[in-house]
Amino acid sequence: MDVIGAGFGRTGTRSLKAALELLGFGPCYHMSAVIAEPYRVRQWLDVGEGRSQDWDTVFAGFRSALDWPASAYWRELAAYYPDAKVILTVRDPARWYDSVSATIFRSALDQRRPSLRRRAIRRLVSWRSPDFALYPRMARATFIDRVFDGRVGDRDHVIEVFERHVAEVKAAIPGDRLLVFEAGEGWEPLCAFLGVPVPEVPYPRANERADFRRKRPRRLLRLIVRGR
Template sequence: MGLSVIGAGFGRTGTESLKRALEILELGPCYHMYEVLPHAERVAVWRAAASGETPNWDDVFSEYNATVDWPGAYFWRELSAHFPKAKIILSVRDADSWYESMDNTILPILRNSDDPKSIGVKLIADGVFGGNIADRDHMVSVYKKNIADIQAEFGEDRLLTYELGSGWDPLCDFLGCPIPDQPYPRGNATDEFQRKVDAITDAPSG
């Protein structure tokens, strides 16, 4: 199928809602960490990628038209080069709000993990944050740098910086889609996240 939309925003920036939105706009199926965890073969691919092996991107996303959230967001440089016609959506929120959301959801899982080779530990804790997930200021700095790096890489013709809570208008305008006759989806709030992680065995989602 090949990706036409690449989500480059960190987890906890509304990525699950964005996934649902893209699928409502018929730009799915959309890949997300929740698409990885139930499938041992997908977990194995991303574990290998977190250890430095380059996946076959066409195979990884063969059934998908879009991707958001980690693990795909970690590889935004590689994916944007491999799928040069794909639009890039950088989902963002206020940095303090983002950290609070991380601290209430993903960070406890990473801090309590006993599997140093899990996707969450290897890719997110170590890969994204350099192994330092105890320092709030460091994590916020990494979050802000990721935003700046992506915005410096792409022009407005290819990149949308999508602020959490912006609704349909900027997304549909960027993607050239009519605005659906339904509210923009909302999902994966902290309480909902906690219910979902009961089934997580390898890594967290955003």
């Protein structure tokens, strides 16, 4: 593992994933890998519920890791991979909350108050993809409850957790090992930190909120139809 992402989801992690892979630090582990390969849900459920922390198995074949659930274990990963550099992605806390509450946290809250349609979809997914059906439980165990005490609908609490998290990472990781990074800063600070040349292409820009809304229905349909 060369790079560990300590930033929360919705802090530019999808763009950074693309950037790291362009720079040769891929494949990069991201929540999208968990969704694309549902057997990984069970791996993280074992981590979240205390049965296993076999990081070499979880990250086999990957050179970097970002986003939840991996970033919820930044302390453990930084200790386990002592030569890896750490990138803390950040953004304005209020804007971050607006983004995460409309995507990841909205899904978590919907699970608590499922509509008839959502219950029907849940049954179909459970039948066709038992591993992916465990995703809500995994999310709660690894970051919804672990990081936010389950209070993802409490704006003030969530922003306080975000700001405390940033401070804790800065305090725990030595400056020469840590980059605090916003996607808008582009290639220069990232490449300088990693010791690689700046590419002759624009820094990747992924609209994570739009991607989430567009791709989520497709994922569910694929799971129902194909059983993946």
